Amino acid sequence: MASLAILRDPEATQKLLETILDAPGGRRSLSRLARTCKGMCEAALGVLWKELDSLVPLIGLFPNHLLRRTRRPGLGLTKPPAEEDWSRLLAYGKRVRRIAYNESANNVSASIFPIIDDYRPQTYILPNLTSLTWRADTAAGLERCLLFLTPDVKTVTLDINNKVSNLRDVLKQLSNRTRLHTLSFTSHVALPEDFTDLLHRQNALVKLSLNAPGALSSAIGKWVSSQTKLRSLELDLTARSIVAVEGFFEEIRPRSGYSTPSSVGGTDSGVFSADEPDFSDIRKSALRLTGDAPLRGVCPQLQQLQLTGEAANIAAFVRHLNSRLAVLDLVIDDPPDTNDWHELATTICEQFGGFLQVLKLSAVNSKFIELVRSTSRDVPLKPLSLEYLTFLPNLHRLDIDLPESVIFNDSDVAHIANTCPNIEVLRLCPLAKFTTTPPSLTLEGLVPLITECSRLHTLAVVVDGRTGPRKDEDVFEQASSSRSLMRLHVGHSWIKDPFQVAIALSHLAPHLDILKWFQEKNRAVVEEHAKGWQQVSDFLPHLQYLRLSERRKAAGGSQVEVRERIVEVEVPVMPPKPEVAHQAIDATPLVVDQGVLARPRLHEASVQSSPDTVDKGVEASPAVSSISIDATPIVQDESILVSPVVSEIGIEVQPLTSSTMKPRKHLLQVQLEPRTALVKDLSYLKHSQSDTRRSAGQRKSW
Structure with missing residues (x-):
């Protein structure tokens, strides 16, 4: 019974099962646990079926005699299922909370959806669904999502690869059926012109993601600013001009000063003239390009922002925000221009320096990046200066992952130590690979970071560990040792003397628990460096034990010396104390441990609400009258006497004869x-x- 004590706390059980699910082979482990342990069966099944990345497991719940192939349920059914064939699917369908479908994967036959639509015993086969992810290539594939669009769905992710004709109808039904908290729309074609009108009912959005042409229009900007509960926003600014980015804020708030005669952006010249040309658009564009346009705020309640595009466009966009951002995720082109990066870093610190907690920088075209990183070819390396970042007192996570801008110096890390004193997680391009030139960041350069940042527990950098610290340096001082650093990822770092590096790490991070680097199994690495870090991993636990033992003994010896010094102090002579008798009384209170098991009584009540339906038939037969008409034609008989004309012709035929006899004449009548x-x-x-x-x-x- 002690082993099942965890079942008394449902939250602990849920966390344990989710941890098992995230581990390698976790889904198979949970499946075995559900089949072998009756007490854990329901909880394990709930975690297993909570999130599905395909419709195939649901189709496999039909009886085997209905499936075309038992091992491949996605091929479809041989015949429509009866009402009793839906029992297993409906029972497991109640556990599904999130589901995804990808039409391009082609693992589910299109014939399944008409069967579900025509023969389902209830309106929704997944009644408790809250999140729907749908990737469609055709109009028919997009329309299939309506089968699973229950009123309880709060999160919808639509990814459309091609132009579909029924997008407006689907968006309209989506808006009418649900009240979303999270909406993510990705498309390679432009948004409909009436996109905001179709989604006018969605006024409770908490998270919004728009990655499609036309997402920077002024109508979209006005609609986004009207979302009072919006906390997270994601936009794509790739291949957009500065004017287009500024146009996103065009209708959010009227510009002040544009109606005055002396305003640069105004249309009133101060002189009445009906024929004066209007140069307002040209003036506004000039103001945007020069940076003199008045700034306006939008979405003051926004907390998370993710932008994709050029550094200059991102800087122009965030300059308009007056919200207290806590998380800023930027996907920029790599390498960024030096002036644009300087402007972006300065703008971020000026706008959100006092509130920003998480800052992430990554690059576009991740597939190409992974291809380059997994091969042994050289990548053009360029520096990315971190000295442009000013004071960020609340920043606790800085994550930079760029394929080319990977060169960081010791001065950059020292600047981060002064700029971000409360940093907890620091990742500076840990996937960078230096093949011909060594990294610029050294192991000694981490000392200011460890000394100034007392909360740092995760560090991922590529360092040059070939030259260890000298004995006369201040590396081995007590102040340069971190008690919080627990995880270190060195990636493709260089190394020459593993034992010397292990000694330095045992002092810098005596409580280090995890040391990672790239090996031959997961990366194309230099074998010499990989073997060196493997030796460091073998030496480090033993050196850490010795280092901590020495420090404990040193701390204990100092206390003994202090006590001895206190005893050696001369005590003044005191008069003798009177004789006293010591008597002890046991005043230990009697404590009784008593436990009360309070289990609430639960009653399950189910109410089946089915509307009363009445079948009524109306016979609508029009009045018909039969009319007969005698349409016999009038016939007259006429007789005509026809007698042919006969003529008789007589022809005398007299044959030629040579005899002496007298010929006879014959008369031939024809x-x-x-x-x-x-x-x-x-x-x-x-x-x-x-x-x-x-x-x-x-x-x-x-």
């Missing part, structure tokens, strides 16, 4: 029928000709 009779009955002519020939023969014989 009766010609009319032409119509000759055409219709050819046989008549044949018979007539045969009869004629026969009569001629008979006459000849005569």
Whole structure:
């Protein structure tokens, strides 16, 4: 029973299971735990099904005889499921809180969605869904998200790769069905012109992310400023002009002084003239370019800001904000121009220096960056000066990850130690790789940082550890030893003498718990340096133990010396004390440990609300009348007497004879029928000709 004591605290159980899930093979471990331990089954299943990155696990809950292939449920179903086939899917669907779908992955057949739409036993198969991530390439793929868009959804992430025709309809239904707290919209095509009108009901947004052409329009800026509960904002300023960035604040607040005759940006010249040309747009553009335009504030309640683009555009954007930002995440082009970086750093410190707690700098085109970092080819390295950052008293995390601007000197780290005294996490391009030239930052350069920043617990830098500290230096003083530094990541740092570096680290960070560097398994590294840091990792625990033991003994010896000195002080002679008797009384109160197990009685009550429906049929048959009409045509019989004209022609045929006998004359009579009779009955002519020939023969014989 002691092993199940954790079940008494649901929050502790939840944290433990989430930790197991984040570990390597955590999902499989939780699955085994749910199958083997009855007490942990429900909690483990809740963590397992809380977040899904695909619809495939849900489809696999259908009976096996319905699936086309059991091992690949995404291929679809062989026939529509019956009502009892939905039981498992609905039972596990209640546990799902977040789900994602990617159409380009092509792991779910499109035939699944019409089946869900037509045969689902209830309106939403995921009734407790709160977060929906949908990546679509086609109009049909985008429309499928409406099947899972429950009224309880608070977070929606839409990623559209191509131009779709039904985007306005989907956004309209999205706005009508839900009341979102987080909206992320990413598209490669421009936003609809009436984007703000479609989402006018969404006035409770806490986090907003817009990465699409047209996101810097004045209408979007006015809509963003109207979100009174907005705490986090993400915008993309890539390939935008300064005028376009300034246009985001065009309609937020009317410009003061533009209506005066003497104003540079005004349109009134002081002289009445109806035909005077309007140069207001040109003047406003000139003010924006020169920096003389009046600044205006927007979103004073904003706490987190993430911007992507050039350093100059980001500097122009943050100059308009008057909010107390706590987190600033910037994705800039690398390497930035020196003047633009100087302006950006100065603007950040002036606008948010007293409130900023987290500052992150990363580069665009992360895929190319990872490709360069994982190979052995040289990367053009350039310095990034940190001396432009002024006083940041509340900054506790500084994270810089740029592929080319990776050169930091000892002076930069010393400046950070003076500028950010409360820094806790510091990462200065730990993924940088120096192949031909050594890093500019040395191991001795970390001493000011460790001395001034007493809260520093995580440090990730690339250093040159080939030359260790000398004995005559102040590195081994007690003040230069950190009690808070627990994690150190040295990346591709150079090293020559591992034992000397281990001695220095044992003094600088005697309580160091984690030491990381790049090995052959995860990076293309220099084998010599990797082996050197491996030896440092082997030496360091033993040297740390010796270092801490020496310090404890030194602290204990000093106390003994102090006590001895106190005893050696001369005590004045006092008169003898009277005899007293010591008597001890046991006044220990009786304590009884008594525990009361207070378990609230829980009653589960379920209410099924189903509306009463009434089926009504209305027979609408129009009145029909039958009318019969006698349409027999009038027929007249007429007789025509047709008698053909007959003519008789007599032909005298006298054959030529050579005999001396006297020829006889024969008379041949031919009766010609009319032409119509000759055409219709050819046989008549044949018979007539045969009869004629026969009569001629008979006459000849005569």
